Amino acid sequence: xxxxxxVDWFALSPELAMLAAAGVALLGAVxxxxxxxxxxxxxxxxxxxxxxxxxxxxxxxxxxxPSLEVSDAISRDRLAALAxxxxxxxxxxxxxISYSSRRRVEHVGEYxxxxxxxxxxxxxxxxxxxxxxxxxxxxxxxxxxxxLCAMDLDSVPSLEAGLKYLIVGSFxxxxxxxxxxxxxxxxxxxxxxxxxxxxxxxGLDDDPLLLVGLAMLIAGLGFKASAAxxxxxxxxxxxxxxxxxxxxxxxxxxxxxxxxxxxxxxxxFPELDELWTVALAVLACASLAIGNLxxxxxxxxxxxxxxxxxxxxxxMLIAIAAxxxxxxxxxxxxxxxxxxxxxxxxAVVAARERELNAPVTLDxxxxxxxxxxxxxxxxxxxMLSFAGFPLTxxxxxxxxxxxxxxxxxxxxxxxxxxxxxxxxxxxxxxVIRAMYMRPASELxxxxxxxxxxxxxxLSASVFxxxxxxxxxFFAVQPLIDLAKDAAQSLPL
Amino acid sequence: MxxxxxxxxxxxxxxxxxxxxxxxxxxRSPLIILLSLEIMLNAxxxxxxxxxxxxxxxxxxxxxLAVMAVAAAEVVVGLGLIVALNRRDLELDVDKMxxxxx
Numbered sequence: 031x032x033x034x035x036x037v038d039w040f041a042l043s044p045e046l047a048m049l050a051a052a053g054v055a056l057l058g059a060v061x062x063x064x065x066x067x068x069x070x071x072x073x074x075x076x077x078x079x080x081x082x083x084x085x086x087x088x089x090x091x092x093x094x095x096p097s098l099e100v101s102d103a104i105s106r107d108r109l110a111a112l113a114x115x116x117x118x119x120x121x122x123x124x125x126x127i128s129y130s131s132r133r134r135v136e137h138v139g140e141y142x143x144x145x146x147x148x149x150x151x152x153x154x155x156x157x158x159x160x161x162x163x164x165x166x167x168x169x170x171x172x173x174x175x176x177x178l179c180a181m182d183l184d185s186v187p188s189l190e191a192g193l194k195y196l197i198v199g200s201f202x203x204x205x206x207x208x209x210x211x212x213x214x215x216x217x218x219x220x221x222x223x224x225x226x227x228x229x230x231x232x233g234l235d236d237d238p239l240l241l242v243g244l245a246m247l248i249a250g251l252g253f254k255a256s257a258a259x260x261x262x263x264x265x266x267x268x269x270x271x272x273x274x275x276x277x278x279x280x281x282x283x284x285x286x287x288x289x290x291x292x293x294x295x296x297x298x299f300p301e302l303d304e305l306w307t308v309a310l311a312v313l314a315c316a317s318l319a320i321g322n323l324x325x326x327x328x329x330x331x332x333x334x335x336x337x338x339x340x341x342x343x344x345x346m347l348i349a350i351a352a353x354x355x356x357x358x359x360x361x362x363x364x365x366x367x368x369x370x371x372x373x374x375x376x377a378v379v380a381a382r383e384r385e386l387n388a389p390v391t392l393d394x395x396x397x398x399x400x401x402x403x404x405x406x407x408x409x410x411x412x413m414l415s416f417a418g419f420p421l422t423x424x425x426x427x428x429x430x431x432x433x434x435x436x437x438x439x440x441x442x443x444x445x446x447x448x449x450x451x452x453x454x455x456x457x458x459x460x461v462i463r464a465m466y467m468r469p470a471s472e473l474x475x476x477x478x479x480x481x482x483x484x485x486x487x488l489s490a491s492v493f494x495x496x497x498x499x500x501x502x503f504f505a506v507q508p509l510i511d512l513a514k515d516a517a518q519s520l521p522l
Numbered sequence: 523m524x525x526x527x528x529x530x531x532x533x534x535x536x537x538x539x540x541x542x543x544x545x546x547x548x549x550r551s552p553l554i555i556l557l558s559l560e561i562m563l564n565a566x567x568x569x570x571x572x573x574x575x576x577x578x579x580x581x582x583x584x585x586x587l588a589v590m591a592v593a594a595a596e597v598v599v600g601l602g603l604i605v606a607l608n609r610r611d612l613e614l615d616v617d618k619m620x621x622x623x624x
Contacts, residue, residue, distance in 0.1 A: 162585045169592045176599050183606055190619045193603045197555055200596055201546050204562035207589065208539050211569035215532065218577040220585065
């Protein structure tokens with residue numbers, strides 16, 4: 031008889047809520063009348079995410095002292111709870127963005143079920159406490175995302191995006207897994223904290239197995255966070271995937287990959303921080319350079335936002351590379367306005383795409399700001415937040431990131447980041463210019479026909495994203511306190 | 523412990539991993555690429571099992587079992603995508619998948 035570990039179901043409640051929602055949505059797809067499937071599945075999925083959000087909030091409140099649960103496989107702490115709140119919030123907005131997309135009714139139940147399952151996987155991943163739960167969580171949400179990307183079976187770009195993401199994503203997972211095997215070989219441990227203890231007690235600081243394993247772990251996580259030079263899949267997949275899926279992916283995937291990177295590196299490899307801080311700083315510079323320069327020449331808005339997300343991975347890697355408490359705080363704060371702005375920006379693109387029934391470019395974005403004032407103003411705030419203007423959360427996020435790098439004594443990284451920010455102004459302002467400031471002669475008119483009905487849920491999602499994005503600037507102190515509480519669960 | 527030293531297993535798994543990685547990068551058929559991805563995952567499995575034996579613990583072997591399940595799930599999705607591409611009469615060649623480019 032093998033002793034079963036005691037399971038702390040409460041620590042798992044956010045992922046369980048989302049999984050339950052997925053089951054209900056799938057079941058509903060079979061037993062609910064055809065006309066009601068969409069509403070039923072979307073409601074189930076939204077309730078799952080809302081339940082996850084509430085559960086994560088309670089978990090945050092109740093988990094003042096970090097602990098390891100379920101035979102040390104799950105870490106129950108405020109870092110995980112805050113990241114789960116971000117995931118669940120992103121999921122809720124993604125449901126709003128998805129609702130009125132023209133999806134064939136046969137697959138709508140599966141779509142929402144996969145979305146909820148994917149959220150569950152992400153919530154599981156951020157609470158990983160050893161290398162096995164890390165890998166399982168990563169694959170859990172990735173496999174859901176591969177299917178979600180290819181969900182539009184009628185569209186070749188969508189299938190292509192799915193296959194490309196599958197190949198590159200699995201390659202990244204394979205690298206991460208082999209890295210985990212090497213770390214396990216060097217230390218004989220799988221738990222993050224146990225790896226750090228084994229490294230310390232056996233003096234493995236320069237063990238080649240451990241070093242190669244660490245490098246492969248960082249590379250594997252880099253694939254998921256789409257940091258350069260592991261970013262090549264990002265523009266293609268973001269462009270080909272259905273826009274609501276892209277919105278969810280760009281926000282939640284990046285958030286969990288970066289939070290997990292922070293957790294693994296600070297908990298499992300504190301002895302090697304001389305190495306990984308430099309490695310991450312190099313990745314950050316590469317991401318900033320490649321993301322910003324490539325975004326300059328993009329015409330299609332989804333690709334532009336994809337490159338912008340690569341550059342934001344760079345900014346957030348700066349916060350992790352700083353490896354101090356301010357850095358952890360900066361990362362967790364940064365994620366909140368970033369996720370809101372990213373979801374919101376892709377939501378605006380989705381709205382335009384449904385109006386035109388064509389890929390959105392900087393050219394056919396023309397006039398959107400006047401036609402749809404809410405979407406236009408919201409897009410303003412998202413672009414300014416990405417560019418780090420005051421009055422948006424992006425400004426405070428960048429400020430904290432740079433402060434963390436400065437505290438580490440890396441002024442050169444701060445200078446690089448500021449330079450990258452200036453370059454990024456060009457293409458973020460180009461989006462705003464495209465929406466408002468085109469002379470009438472430059473306009474390419476939308477196809478004839480009455481303007482499509484207003485999509486209330488989508489507009490509501492955009493509005494909420496805008497409120498979070500701008501509110502993050504005005505409510506800095508409470509959010510920073512949240513981020514600080516979360517960062518304190520790490521040994522920084 | 524009986525049998526060869528753990529270093530040999532590590533060498534084999536390293537070679538398998540390299541074969542898999544090269545296969546993903548060099549071959550053009552999505553089917554072969556999926557196969558190569560499996561080789562990469564199984565290379566890691568071999569390393570896990572070998573290390574578990576040499577450390578005298580079981581957790582590495584449990585990990586390997588979990589990885590097999592995950593790998594199966596991944597292949598199901600991959601093959602499903604390939605079938606979907608094939609139904610649309612698209613040529614199964616990753617070099618020709620260039621609708622997305624800009």
